[in-house]
Amino acid sequence: MIPVLRTVEEWRRFRDAIEPGQTLGFVPTMGGLHRGHSALARRSIAENDVTVASVFLNRTQFNKASDFETYPANFEQDLALLEELGVDAVFAPEYESMYPDSYRYRVTESDLSRSMEGESRPGHFDGVLTVVLKLLVLAGATRAYFGEKDFQQLQLVKGMAEAFFLPVEIVACPTVRSEDGLALSSRNRRLSPTARQKAAAFPKILNTADSAKEARAALEEAGFVVEYVVDQEGRRFGAVSLEGVRLIDNWALSVLEKA
Numbered sequence: 001m002i003p004v005l006r007t008v009e010e011w012r013r014f015r016d017a018i019e020p021g022q023t024l025g026f027v028p029t030m031g032g033l034h035r036g037h038s039a040l041a042r043r044s045i046a047e048n049d050v051t052v053a054s055v056f057l058n059r060t061q062f063n064k065a066s067d068f069e070t071y072p073a074n075f076e077q078d079l080a081l082l083e084e085l086g087v088d089a090v091f092a093p094e095y096e097s098m099y100p101d102s103y104r105y106r107v108t109e110s111d112l113s114r115s116m117e118g119e120s121r122p123g124h125f126d127g128v129l130t131v132v133l134k135l136l137v138l139a140g141a142t143r144a145y146f147g148e149k150d151f152q153q154l155q156l157v158k159g160m161a162e163a164f165f166l167p168v169e170i171v172a173c174p175t176v177r178s179e180d181g182l183a184l185s186s187r188n189r190r191l192s193p194t195a196r197q198k199a200a201a202f203p204k205i206l207n208t209a210d211s212a213k214e215a216r217a218a219l220e221e222a223g224f225v226v227e228y229v230v231d232q233e234g235r236r237f238g239a240v241s242l243e244g245v246r247l248i249d250n251w252a253l254s255v256l257e258k259a
């Protein structure tokens with residue numbers, strides 16, 4: 001059975017038993033695992049001697065209680081998948097273990113975090129950066145793996161690791177997509193079959209429109225509620241919702257297809 005470490009003390013005992021000189025790969029997750037997470041874990045296993053994943057549904061990064069409450073978590077299923085992949089241990093703490101300070105102390109970035117996801121979800125990136133800092137400090141990992149689907153998160157985590165001299169390599173992993181192009185996300189499970197079919201138009205439109213303005217218009221025409229479409233620093237970012245389920249995605253502008 002894969003070890004499940006429930007407290008910071010249990011985690012530290014596991015960490016201390018890792019041989020000096022062995023590399024440690026860390027895969028932070030909130031559970032609700034899918035093939036995107038499997039790709040992160042596989043890469044970590046290939047690149048490190050030991051791989052640990054965390055499963056922690058981080059309440060502080062949800063600006064809406066309903067979003068937190070409906071997050072599609074299934075711990076037993078997640079554990080079975082991580083074990084099958086060959087992950088060596090799972091850190092799955094309770095809220096109190098991660099926030100002994102009741103979130104009095106937090107990390108705030110004051111530039112990039114204010115736009116796009118940060119503008120749509122006030123407080124979101126404070127919650128993300130704070131928990132990631134805690135996890136990275138505890139993990140003491142050689143490398144930590146993050147998906148490019150959450151590109152703004154990835155940039156902010158990289159920036160934080162540099163700003164605080166964290167001795168960890170942040171590894172960016174390509175977005176994993178379904179056959180129809182929709183980026184995998186735990187939230188996709190909340191889409192009805194009809195909305196799921198319709199959702200495939202989101203990455204296509206984002207990827208084929210000539211400008212952010214045209215992408216917005218085409219997405220609205222296709223029935224999406226558009227939060228933002230922004231071309232920034234060589235990438236196009238978008239956030240939309242369907243039946244109240246938020247979808248985000250991004251593409252490098254250099255690979256945008258012409259319709």
Ligand code: PAF
Pocket residue numbers: 028029030056058061128131132150153
């Ligand atoms: O990307 C996620 O799943 C979360 O934001 C993370 C990095 C695990 C922090 O809670």
